[in-house]
Amino acid sequence: MSLEGFRRSQEQFFFCVAFFSRPMMALVGRIHNPTRRLEILRNVVEEHGQFEESAFHQHTFESFLRSIGSDVEGIDDQNRQWPEVRAFNSSLIGACLLDELEVGIACMGIIEYCFVTISTRIAKEVVQRGWLREQDLVHYRIHATIDIRHAQDFFELLEESWVKGERRVWIEQGLRLGAYIFNQLYYSLHASAQREEGHK
Numbered sequence: 706m707s708l709e710g711f712r713r714s715q716e717q718f719f720f721c722v723a724f725f726s727r728p729m730m731a732l733v734g735r736i737h738n739p740t741r742r743l744e745i746l747r748n749v750v751e752e753h754g755q756f757e758e759s760a761f762h763q764h765t766f767e768s769f770l771r772s773i774g775s776d777v778e779g780i781d782d783q784n785r786q787w788p789e790v791r792a793f794n795s796s797l798i799g800a801c802l803l804d805e806l807e808v809g810i811a812c813m814g815i816i817e818y819c820f821v822t823i824s825t826r827i828a829k830e831v832v833q834r835g836w837l838r839e840q841d842l843v844h845y846r847i848h849a850t851i852d853i854r855h856a857q858d859f860f861e862l863l864e865e866s867w868v869k870g871e872r873r874v875w876i877e878q879g880l881r882l883g884a885y886i887f888n889q890l891y892y893s894l895h896a897s898a899q900r901e902e903g904h905k
Contacts, residue, residue: 708836710898712773717787717894719770719780723763724794728801732809735801736862744858745810748817751855768843773836789893796886800879807863807872811879814859816887821853823891 706714729749736742767777797816801809828845831837866872 706895706898707902708773708834710895710902711831711836712770712775713901714894714898715770715773716775716780716785717790717897719763719766719777720786720790721793721890722766724797728797728809728813731798731801732806732813735806735809741862744862748855748858765843769845772841772843773831787894787897789890789897792893793886793890796882800882804879805872805875807866807875808879808882810859810862811876812883812886814856814863815880815883817859818853818856819884819887821856 726749729745733742733745733749736745767780770777770780797812800812824845828842831845832839832842863876867876
């Protein structure tokens with residue numbers, strides 16, 4: 706993938722980053738036990754930079770986009786979203802709002818878990834290809850570490866149900882759904898970025 710293709714795919718991924726805390730908040734509203742809500746609330750607060758606006762994950766991702774040459778002005782224009790982004794975000798919010806609670810929690814958990822490896826790989830590749838210096842790398846360096854804890858927070862909410870076994874089927878379905886839609890998102894973004902570049 707060229708830098709231009711990567712940039713286009715990342716500009717679309719921005720819409721996923723900006724949206725990601727909303728399904729979490731939907732889950733918070735569905736958990737009756739206030740103590741158990743804290744696991745997800747902690748993640749929501751971290752997505753919002755511990756209440757520091759400049760550290761919102763949406764803003765750190767905008768900084769990453771600028772560092773690879775993107776013009777982020779007007780990037781939040783909803784008309785610019787590719788269908789694969791809408792499909793991912795719609796699937797995620799649907800799972801967290803409308804499906805069995807365990808499906809939504811497991812779906813979010815596996816996405817956080819997978820993003821650890823993805824962030825590490827992207828951070829390594831952009832430096833090795835000379836697109837960025839390591840000291841200028843933002844967002845992905847952060848997520849290569851914090852998403853381990855984020856995933857653990859979601860999985861701990863499911864531990865009791867998994868051990869008891871009665872709701873395990875919903876956990877399994879949530880894990881498979883999250884892995885599927887995240888994998889599909891990346892494959893589709895790659896294919897669309899390549900197509901757009903080929904049409905130039």
